Amino acid sequence: MIIASKLQPENAIERKTVAAGDYSLNLIKAGQVVRIVDLEGNQAADTLFYNANNPSERYSATDTLREQGNLYLTAGSQLRSNDNNVMLEIVADTCGRHDTIGGACATESNTVRYDLEKRCMHACRDSWMLAIAEHPEYGIAKRDISHNINFFMNVPVTPEGGLTFEDGISAPGKYVELQAKMDIVMLVSNCPQLNNPCNGYNPTAIEWLAWDA
Ligand SMILES: [Zn+2]
Numbered sequence: 001m002i003i004a005s006k007l008q009p010e011n012a013i014e015r016k017t018v019a020a021g022d023y024s025l026n027l028i029k030a031g032q033v034v035r036i037v038d039l040e041g042n043q044a045a046d047t048l049f050y051n052a053n054n055p056s057e058r059y060s061a062t063d064t065l066r067e068q069g070n071l072y073l074t075a076g077s078q079l080r081s082n083d084n085n086v087m088l089e090i091v092a093d094t095c096g097r098h099d100t101i102g103g104a105c106a107t108e109s110n111t112v113r114y115d116l117e118k119r120c121m122h123a124c125r126d127s128w129m130l131a132i133a134e135h136p137e138y139g140i141a142k143r144d145i146s147h148n149i150n151f152f153m154n155v156p157v158t159p160e161g162g163l164t165f166e167d168g169i170s171a172p173g174k175y176v177e178l179q180a181k182m183d184i185v186m187l188v189s190n191c192p193q194l195n196n197p198c199n200g201y202n203p204t205a206i207e208w209l210a211w212d213a
Contacts, residue, residue: 001074020203020205025132033177038152047149048149049088051182052138057081063082067080072098072099088178088180099153100149101157124193154168188208
């Protein structure tokens with residue numbers, strides 16, 4: 001569902017560009033709104049959310065999909081935790097659909113899906129592990145790295161129930177906007193994947209902006 005935001009970038013309290021292949025780890029207070037922007041189009045933003053006061057409570061794809069009765073995330077989707085609490089709600093979306101089934105890339109899956117020699121290529125899971133190692137203050141451990149959202153990534157479910165990574169439906173400047181329902185830690189890997197079309201074979205920068213309630 002396409003819903004544009006009325007929030008103006010000049011009123012944002014924070015604005016950060018995340019280079020291709022880099023990560024972003026930051027706090028979003030309850031009530032604040034965060035917008036993630038696909039600056040150049042067809043760039044997957046592999047994202048995890050945590051309860052800032054208890055990181056063992058985290059985004060859960062299974063709880064989210066079961067409660068909303070739909071496989072895709074878009075405006076109106078309530079992102080739920082493993083305790084079935086609403087963590088964030090998508091309040092605007094100009095892309096129209098986001099994946100939470102495909103998972104994040106890892107060096108291990110790259111070897112299975114593509115080739116043994118892809119083992120050494122940079123992957124989202126590496127970026128997440130680097131993020132939590134460089135920022136122990138958030139209290140997030142390896143065991144908390146779980147199922148994620150792939151903002152802007154196109155993983156259609158076929159009528160037969162199959163999953164494929166397809167060329168993107170996003171475009172330059174498309175964005176998704178979320179309002180936090182609790183204090184949140186947001187961990188984004190700006191996906192470095194080069195072996196499938198999730199980044200158009202050309203990873204590019206994204207940015208995020210935050211507004212006070
Ligand atoms: Zn990735």
